[in-house]
Amino acid sequence: MEGLRVAEADLVVYVHPSKSNQVRRAVLRQLSSLLFTHDEIFEGVVLAYEVNIPSKRAKVISGLIPYIGVKIKANLLLFSPKPSMLLGGKVVKLGKESIHVVVLGFSSAAIMLEDIREEFKYKIKHGEVVFASSSHKRHVIKAGSMIRFQVKSLDEEILHISGSLLPSNTGCIQWLSKHGTEDGSYADRSLKTSDIQREMQEEGPLNTTTGDKSPNKTHKHKSKKRTRGDR
């Protein structure tokens, strides 16, 4: 699936003095507040993190409240869908005008009727609502099936994605994996390889070891992250 990457980040977390006896917990809590929200600096949604506090020394900030600036190294799993990426998700609801999908269990996506290609028709089969393909008998989209769709636009606040089933390599993943190549769509295959290449490009520089501070690595400096231990 596109859009997922692991990034390394050098961060500074500011811990309130009242939490100075439980620094690691405060740091984890602060990072947890980042989860499932879109962050501009990371350009994506943080899904998971792994924290390493390398040094036992931290700088105390001078000011009204002497926050403790703890330097950490974190591995972050980021999800940053961009338009025209292909994503996979599970169908939760089928309406006459729309298909509702949930991506990675947290992001809701909706595909409008006008973005669904002509071959799919709304039908009721065996009492169940489905979108069935008129050209391929077995290609059916129903509630609970995993489908691949293309991203049209992304709403960052609630992480809602508008999707499209227009490209021919979209549809039910199960069917596509079996019949994708049989269709003779070379376009599919080339898209697939370019997908793989793109993914490798993104993850490539990140797999080098941590000690390296070369400029083409995606590490970000984060300043001004405050944490308050209560509520």
Next chain:
Amino acid sequence: MGVELQGYDFPVGVVEDGYLSDSEAFASVINVINGVRMAPSLVPQSNKEQYDYLVTVVNPGKRIGQDDEALMATALKALSRAVFRLDAVYHGSLLNNIFMSSIWDYGLDARNALLELITTLATVPDKFLDNCLYTLLHNLRPPSRLKAPFNQSKRWLMRKEEVRREVYLALNCINTLVPLAPARLKILIEKCMPRFTEDKYVLMTYVEGILGLERNEIGKFLGSTVLARVVDLLIDLDVNIPWEDILQEEPNKGIFAIELGECNEDDEYTTIPNMDTLGLVKNTFADKLDGLMVVACEHLKSCSESGHLLEVFERLSEIFQRAMLKLHKSKFTQFLMFYACSLDPDTCGLKFAIMLTDIFISKDEDPDSRMKAIAYLASYLARAKFIPSSLVASILKRLVDWCFEYCQLQDSWVNKISPQADRVFYSGCQAVMYILCFRLRSICDVPQLKQLLFHLPVDSILHHPVLDPLKVCLPLIVQEFLRQAQTARLFKKPMAHSYDNSLESEFSKAFGGIQRLDMFFPFDPYLLKESDRFMRPNFEFWDMVKTTYSDYDSSEGEDSEGEDELKDLGPSNFPKDNDDEDDLDLKIDKMSITPNPSFLHQIATNFDQSSQMPARIRPSQSPPSPRHGFLYTKKEERLDDQKI
């Protein structure tokens, strides 16, 4: 074109041709919506009229007939398909009307259609999710026009259940479609909580609804938000009940006075004033708090029945530490914790006691919190029937050990009592004494626990030459404690303590501080009527307590009017004549007894009261009530028998 034109005239079309098919309805609705999708000044009049008509159809706002409801349901279903074409600006009034709907008024079809619409609206990227959630939460309140006599009718109760179920279902649907919705729901719950000044029925219905939501599947995403808000509401009501309504002229004069209000007609001797004279009953805040406590306790009970009590208890503990503990003398809200503990004494009861002990002993907490914690602990251990003596004994050990260490650390050159500086210590001592007043007898009844207790350095703490807690703590408690301790021979040498009948000394005022934490007994008898039934079975009234100096079975006192109680009278009052009565562990003949003032008066005045009932501030003036009178006559006979 012809079909569409006909579609515009909704009423005519419906009546004449039967009902519109879904696709026709959909097509016409789409047209109406598209018709106003432009700057308001450019909209043609006919389009505007159609649109306004649609707006009124969608939410008539009053009771409507069957046909109108069917029309509304059709329109709503059509709109459900058209949600993605709705615009927040152009279709503002339509959306407003939808979000203002109260689904209580409508029949099943219309309700379902409306909820379907709201659920679908929620999936439109970021525009309407908050509004949809707000509408659903708002529908947990009863409709405003529902007045008192009708809200108890069966029809409304059934409707309430249905509506609630449907709202929960809708919220769960939204949760499936938009997995991050609970995060917004949390924020909205915090905002939408009703204020404590609202009507009692509204408050009760809403809180019941929101607690039901917490029990629901979606509740596990909400964390402790719901409980925290509910407790905040309870606290708001609690602090608004004025103390004057509860206390009588002399506040707290009878810590150990008779507490069972209903069987005693003497107002003076009760800490619970008789219900007729109680100003508390008429207080609206108390009334609301009462109702809400009932709702909250029912919620706890159903959590316990479904096996989730422990999680709820953990959240409640945290809320307690954060909110209630810091509160200055909350009156009834803490009984929520009491009830929760009573539902599962072995786990929850234990945890609560340990939590309070830990707060008292911890060095990280501020002195006020520690004093409040120990006051809670003392009152809790004294009053909770469901706490076994073994737990009480082990906690006493911890407290006494802490006090002992504190004593060791005292500088020997300081020879003046400074209650303010050592206030945590004094509150600890007072707590130990208070707990023992209630529990000494039951601890002594178990040999191992008695051993444990007697090995504790209570003596050296209470008789510490410098700190001298007996002078500083509340005299009433000290007096009662010494009396019981004497009978139980807790101290190696008997002590003559001047019976100081004053309520408080200068010293106790000093250590209590401005908040009078020396007189803070949070679990004193519960005064709210309706919710009392949850607390009463587990609450230990002072009358029921078996003290060491009187050992008839007082729990039967109310019913059996006397036969069983007569055989065992306080041994301290009969130094010689009780050979046939010692089924007690106490070796009476070895006890050197200082003359008990009550013994001297026993024939003349209300003998039964001085031996059965604990310390009083002044001799009783009133004639004994019928119950006591009966005992009195019987005992007189007994005395005559034994005299010779």
